[in-house]
Amino acid sequence: xxxxxxxxxxxxxxxxxxxxxxxxxxxxxxxxxxxxISLLHAAVDHGVTFFDTAEVYGPHANEELVGEAxxxxxxxxxxxxxxxxxxxxxxRTRRDRMLRPEDLARVVEGxxxxxxxxxxxxxxxxxxxxxxxxEEFAGAVQELIAAGKVKHYGMSxxxxxxxxxxxxxxxxxxxxxxxxxxxxxxxxxxxxxCEELGIGFVxxxxxxxxFLTGALNASSTFDQDTDxxxxxxxxxAEALEHNVAMVDLVQSVAAAKGIAPGQVALAWLLAQKPWLxxxxxxxxxxxxxxxxxxxxxxxxxxxxxxxxxxSANIKIQGGxxxxxxxxxxxx
Numbered sequence: 001x002x003x004x005x006x007x008x009x010x011x012x013x014x015x016x017x018x019x020x021x022x023x024x025x026x027x028x029x030x031x032x033x034x035x036x037i038s039l040l041h042a043a044v045d046h047g048v049t050f051f052d053t054a055e056v057y058g059p060h061a062n063e064e065l066v067g068e069a070x071x072x073x074x075x076x077x078x079x080x081x082x083x084x085x086x087x088x089x090x091x092r093t094r095r096d097r098m099l100r101p102e103d104l105a106r107v108v109e110g111x112x113x114x115x116x117x118x119x120x121x122x123x124x125x126x127x128x129x130x131x132x133x134x135e136e137f138a139g140a141v142q143e144l145i146a147a148g149k150v151k152h153y154g155m156s157x158x159x160x161x162x163x164x165x166x167x168x169x170x171x172x173x174x175x176x177x178x179x180x181x182x183x184x185x186x187x188x189x190x191x192x193x194c195e196e197l198g199i200g201f202v203x204x205x206x207x208x209x210x211f212l213t214g215a216l217n218a219s220s221t222f223d224q225d226t227d228x229x230x231x232x233x234x235x236x237a238e239a240l241e242h243n244v245a246m247v248d249l250v251q252s253v254a255a256a257k258g259i260a261p262g263q264v265a266l267a268w269l270l271a272q273k274p275w276l277x278x279x280x281x282x283x284x285x286x287x288x289x290x291x292x293x294x295x296x297x298x299x300x301x302x303x304x305x306x307x308x309x310x311s312a313n314i315k316i317q318g319g320x321x322x323x324x325x326x327x328x329x330x331x
Contacts, residue, residue: 005275081111083111101132218240264297
């Protein structure tokens with residue numbers, strides 16, 4: 001597996017990481033825990049050194065899974081986790097408030113315990129709290145770094161100006177936001193800010209929550225109780241019928257190269273910036289191998305131009321989140 005540096009001050013990690021969220025549910029049911037531990041072990045065996053989790057996934061269950069599975073490999077991997085929501089430690093449910101800077105000294109201890117580590121490699125602010133100046137959060141993370149509890153500060157779904165303000169207090173190592181052929185908003189300002197400041201960029205949902213793999217079509221349905229996509233406007237039946245034009249584009253390039261559509265989507269991302277590290281998630285061993293194979297795919301200048309120009313002219317129907325979740329982002 002090729003390696004990439006997360007910006008100018010971050011660690012060197014595998015060119016493709018692994019998003020672990022769905023290993024404890026989210027896209028239709030809860031996978032078997034032992035199978036997910038085996039999948040995480042397989043990822044390490046295939047050269048993955050960058051793993052992404054969060055306190056809110058589960059809540060808590062995902063950090064526990066990742067911590068247990070990666071315990072034998074702690075000297076070989078970089079684990080990123082996130083804070084933002086206030087979670088009841090007993091009930092493991094979200095409270096109706098976001099964390100404040102003074103909460104971080106407490107909540108970091110829970111993540112450290114669940115992950116089984118002395119220091120968190122990369123600690124993202126999962127969502128920006130609009131009620132508190134971002135400088136205060138940056139200062140609180142700076143204190144955790146000084147105390148040896150955190151190694152690197154990250155931000156998620158943050159606007160360029162917010163990133164700059166936080167970075168002025170405590171250098172930001174990486175920014176994580178959704179980015180793919182069907183969600184390219186980071187290109188407007190955030191990627192330029194990261195390049196200017198020497199910050200790595202980590203695209204989540206780089207395969208459009210499975211859409212860009214070609215596994216979904218206009219007739220795909222999603223369980224209302226267990227699959228987050230059932231609540232996402234661009235996965236409605238009407239939107240899917242319209243949005244398959246994006247899949248057709250990716251599949252046409254994939255067919256010409258004899259590779260999988262998802263590999264085309266990931267290879268396109270890898271070609272955008274050398275300090276960009278996508279974290280596709282999966283619960284299936286064959287998808288893991290397919291995704292990681294994208295690191296060995298080289299797209300020609302003509303293929304990159306075709307994907308970039310054509311995707312820019314495809315009008316995707318439906319929001320990437322329902323309104324109440326999109327309002328929680330800072331973009």
